Amino acid sequence: ICKNCPTLHRCTASKNHQKTVTRHLWQDALDVAEDYRYTTQGKAEYKQRKETIERQFGSAKEYHGLRYTNQRGRKKMDLKAVLTFACMNMKKLALMMDRRERERGDCGPSFADLWKKYIKKRQTPRFIRSLSAV
Incomplete structure (x- = not known):
């Protein structure tokens, strides 16, 4: 059909x-994800992205030094990013566990209270100082 088409030069120069159309191996999955994003539920979930995922990256850039790097090489920077996000996840987990303990009515200083105490004083907790001395 294309061989005798008068506008063949617009489609291909082969x-x-x-005319050859090349698609990525995962293009079908990407199309499904893109279609879902424009549904009502997809729009609602996409709005929460800035509150959950992008917030973590913003915090890492602002408070944990991922805006700029003093490391040389991709492997070192990857290691720094992995350690940073691992620490952020541990903090998030500790806060969730603390919230659960408070709901159950357990007594004693909470993790959040201790965290705020050390952040306000800007001092390193004793157990971390002892680890860095090793």
Whole structure:
């Protein structure tokens, strides 16, 4: 069909008069994800992205030094990013556990109270100082 088409030069410049369309291996999955994003539920979930995922990256850039790097090489920077996000996840987990303990009515200083105490004083907790001395 294309061989005798008068507008063939607009579609392709190949010698065998065929137009080749190349798609990525995962393009079907990407199309499904893109279609879902425009549904009502997809829009609602996408709005929460800035509150959950992008907030973590913003915090890492602002408070944990991921805006700029003093490391040389991709492997070192990857290690720094992995350690930073691991620490952020541990803090998030500790706060969730603390919230659960408070709901159950357990007594004693909470993790959040201790965290705020050390952040306000800007001092390193004793157990971390002892680890860094090793």
